[in-house]
Amino acid sequence: MFRSHRRLLTATSASLLVLGLTACGGGTTKDSADSTGGGATQPGASANPNAELKSGLKIAYLPKQLNNPYSDVETGGGKVAVGELKGEYKLVGPNDASASSQVSYINTLIQQQQDVIVVAANDPNAVCPSLNQARQAGIKVVSFDSDASKDCRDAFINQATTQGIGESLTKMASELAGGEGEIAILSATPNATNQNAWIDVMKKELAKPEYSKLKLVKTAYGNDDDQKSFQEAQGLLQSYPNLKVIVSPTTVGIAAASRYVSSSNYKGKVAITGLGLPNQMRQYVKDGTVKKFALWNPADIGYLAAFAGAALASGQITGAEGEKFKAGKLGEYTIGAAGEIVLGPPTEFTAENIDQFNF
Structure with missing residues (x-):
């Protein structure tokens, strides 16, 4: 799997391969909306790279749809990461990938006062009003795999450029x-x-x-x-x-x-x-x-998204270009333009190498 955006996949990887992203706060309904948890677009927000990662963070995953093999691998990687972060993992989502099918789930996650929502958008604009409501409530939003519009999330985890x-x-x-x-x-x-x-x-x-x-x-x-x-x-x-x-x-x-x-x-x-x-x-x-x-590595996309969300919710990063954070076993990442975080390059599979991979 990818050990970082600069490392190659290895055949001995214990995790699954593939592709993820971010959020901004400012509301008054959550502890994460304080001076240490402000999002990238929050006036006066600044990153503290030395801030301690918060434990017990509630991190919810909202893929394009449930029971999709690719999404299952992605969110499985997220579950592993949330466990390492000593947080609370939640998985919700629709059974179809229609444009507006994710909106009701976002609204419910806001009511449940999640700390981080990790979403693979079915439509970049349809989810925006609800995602911005989440951010106003102090929830950090990370898009992964399929980006939401840039003005309604804090960071985007991209599988590759x-x-x-x-x-x-x-x-x-x-x-x-x-x-x-x-x-x-x-x-x-x-x-x-x-x-x-x-x-x-x-x-x-x-x-x-x-x-x-x-x-x-x-x-x-x-x-x-x-x-x-x-x-x-x-x-x-x-x-x-x-x-x-x-x-x-x-x-x-x-x-x-x-x-x-x-x-x-x-x-x-x-x-x-x-x-x-x-x-x-x-x-x-x-x-x-x-x-x-x-x-690329789908499990690592989900994994990276959890650490990005935790870094946002802990105030280590705001989603601004050039900020750095550590993502567990994947190593250190640097945030690019428009809050984009790139996992790594895709790998080509053929009859010669396919048996080296199990995901």
Whole structure:
């Protein structure tokens, strides 16, 4: 796993791999809204890097949806971190990834007076009013994996840089297509912040001379639902008979597309790549359906988010660029522009190395 944003993944990692973010206070309903716990946008707030981490912090995780394999790995890493911090871990969330499905959960977490809310936003704007209410109540907000709008969270835990992921996806697609031909994208939801950012980078990359022979014919949406993603993959292949590659930057989508192709006449003719969990993708790599795909460490994203939230709630950081904090086993991190904290670069998985990873 990633030991820090500068370290490589190791095969002996005891934790799961993948992707996380922040908050600001100022309210009067919580102890964390005092002079040691002010958020980045709170007037007069300042960081005290020597402040002691508070114990007993109530840290709640709100992923895009429950019972999603990727989200389960992320929040599992968060649970481990909250335990190390001697805090109280809570997991809540919707069963669907619709834009407004998270709002009611945020409102409940405010009533429960959590210290930190760690959220992977289904929509960057739909959650903002509730998140800002949380911040006004003194709750620190860390977004992870999929960012909320910058004015309604204190920090963002990013699995890898947006540019790096988009470039990696484009490069893999080009290699698998032999440098020319039709490709398609199978994304999550139309409003998913991270998916859209990666796709925007891909489109800019595809406009470069070295990718001029590749043609993006369509972006389809499986809504991070296994069956819908399966159907969308089927639809892409039926609609575009000359399609060479499906790029799916979502773990649900890449697994569903691989499952369809593996048992169809398209196996060996159409390549599948994107972002996936090694344990979900292993059988498709072994049977030749998938030649390569990539991912970062989801468990470490959730883990890093907990330590960022604790540092915010303890006043060690405010979310300002250049501030530093320690994240347990992952080491020290420095906050970048706009409160972004980058976990590390994605790793590419192939038949040669996939058995080295277990997550």
